[in-house]
Structures are given as structure tokens and as C-alpha cells.
Amino acid sequence: MSDVLYVGRKSEVFNLRLPERMKEEIKRIAEMDGISINSAIVQRLARCLREERASEQ
Numbered sequence: 001m002s003d004v005l006y007v008g009r010k011s012e013v014f015n016l017r018l019p020e021r022m023k024e025e026i027k028r029i030a031e032m033d034g035i036s037i038n039s040a041i042v043q044r045l046a047r048c049l050r051e052e053r054a055s056e057q
Helices: 020-033 037-056
Strands: none
């Protein structure tokens, strides 16, 4: 996921409930990428938001 840059220096704490299967899938992907579950979620969310902005233009 090199196309998404995430630097978590200034961040807010946000509790998120996920279905167990989704959490396990994100955990597996994060381990494969060598990053934390939090980073994996933030990277995917950032990519989704960027794609939505691009499609609105």
C-alpha cells in the first residue's frame, strides 16, 4: 500500500466496533503488510475518501 501515506502523529482516539470476521481479515492483511491494524484501517479509509473526492470532480 505504498500509494497511501499515513503519519499518525496528530490523531484522535476513536473506538470502532467491527464484525469479528472483518477484524480478522484486517489483522491478516496488516500482518502481511507489516503494519498495525490501525494503520491498515487508516490507509484503506484514506484511499476510499481520496477515490470518492476524485469521482466527485
